[in-house]
Each structure stands twice: as C-alpha cells, then as structure tokens.
Amino acid sequence: MLTPASIAKHPIHPMLITIPIGLWIFSFACDLIRYFGGDSPNWPVVALYAMVGGIIGALLAALPGLIDLLSLPSGIRRIALLHMGINLTVVVLYVINAWWRMRGAGAGAIVLSAIAIGLLVVSGWLGGKMVHVHGVGVQTPPAPVR
Template identity: 40%
Template sequence: MSSEPQQHAKQPVSAALAGPYGHPFHPILVTVPIGAWVGSIVFDIASHVVDDPDFLARGSMWLMAVGVIGALLAALVGFLDLLAIPNGTRAFRVTLVHMSLNLLVTASYVGNFLWRRAGGGPVGSVGWGQLVLSAVTLAVLGASGYLGGMLAYRYGVRVADEATQAEGFTPTAGRRTG
C-alpha cells in the first residue's frame, strides 16, 4: 500500500498544466531536448567526416537552441511535479539533484550555443573543444535521466497507484489470457 506522502506525489498540482493523474506532461516534453541534443552531437561528429561541414555545424548549433527551448518548457512542468513531492523525503532530494543537473546541462548548452555563434557563427567542422563540451554535457544529461527514471519507476512520482494500474491487467470479456 502507498503512504499518504506517496499518494500526494502521484497527484498533479495542476492537471491542466502538469498533466492529468497518471499521465504527466514532463516525460513527453523531455524528449524534445534529449532528441535535439543527441542530434546535435551526431551533427558535430559528422562535421568531421564530410567534405562540406558548414551545414552540419550550423545545424548542430540550432539543434542546441531547440533543445534549450524544449528544456525550459519541460523544466516548467517538472517544477510543478516537484511541488507535489513532500519536503524531507528521499524522492524530494533526488528531484533536487535531477533538477540541478538539468539546469546545469541547459546552461552548458546555452554557453555552447553562444560560443559557436561568436564571430559570425560556425565555419567548417565543429571545434574539438565544443564537441567535447557537448559530449560531457550529454553524459551529465544521461546521469540526470537516470535520476528521472528513478523518480518515476522506483518512487512512483506522478505514476498511477497499483490499484489504478491493475485495470490494465484485468482480462476483457471474450478474450483469452495466457
């Protein structure tokens, strides 16, 4: 059985803004920055193996910007989810680390974007320093994603309770199970 604080963490602060019970918006919104930033590093690497790398370097830079915008939207909704988690709990502490890492990652991509934009924008292959910064930042994002998974799959933050989940495993009439 779930405790009262755990049940509280499953309920949205605002269903209209954070998503209804059992179906939060934060997990779907994080796919935008993750996809954009993974695409960005793929473009970074590809810029070193093609004859005309300018378009890949520019594409990578703009994918960073798309990722930052997506991350800010995901952060707003994620912050609403944070408000439902009781202070002083392990889930709250993990959430603070998850949020801090994501803010660091977003700031790093803003800095990387500005670095690339300086001097009129990218020309030629992406610089090795910029590529390494992207790789390290993506690794930090992976660690933060691990913590986000822990919040959802281990602690059940914004996940429907077991009684609600059991509905999905009830055999339907006229269907064979097993």
C-alpha cells in the same frame, strides 16, 4: 503518486523532455559527422539550430517539472532537486556552447556537448529512479474487487 502537472492523468514533464534530449543528441551526432569527415559545411549549422531548439525545449519542460517537484514528499524531493540541478547545469552548458559556436568555436564545443550529454545520462537515471523506484507520476491501479 500522481503529479499536479498532468493532462488526463499523464504527467507533462516526461512528455516534454524528449524534445531537448532528442535535439541535443542530434546536435552531437551532427558534430561527430562533421568531425569525422562530413564534407558539408551545413553540419555545424544544423548542430547549432538543434542545440538552440533543445535549450528552448528544456526550458518548456522545466515548468511542469518544477510544478511536480513542489508537490513531492521530502524523501523524494532530494532526488528531484539533484535531478533539477543537473538539468539546469546542462542547459547552462548548452547556452555557453551555443554562444561559443556563434563566435566560431572549434573542437572544444564538441567536448562541451559530450560533457553535457554525460550529465543528461546521470539526470535521466535520477528521473528514472523517481518514476520506477518511487512511483512519481505513476497511478497505482485500484485493487480488484472480489
């Protein structure tokens, strides 16, 4: 089932989601490095910048995701709405996290990042279910000619 937000039959949303996921995981890694003894005071700064970049990337990925969601049949739309709701929750958590860090938050910010990453895992599982079980964004090859 092809999706309308695509370039040359390749869906845009899965291409863009790698940006926020990668940046948020990198942000969490920077936090862990600092927490477990990284001496440089730059780790929290890098973590914050990666987090903000992830927020921007997530908002960019949300637009083609929404376009695709609106084209889905009702049976799959329920999964897609749950996927979207979790992703929006993650973005809100990271906005709060970034705001909190700019005001000097401590270890609580790391816990908030861990919760957000856990939610990302659930959302990714739902996204994978839409693709691998329901064929969203997958073009079925034509039947061979005999």
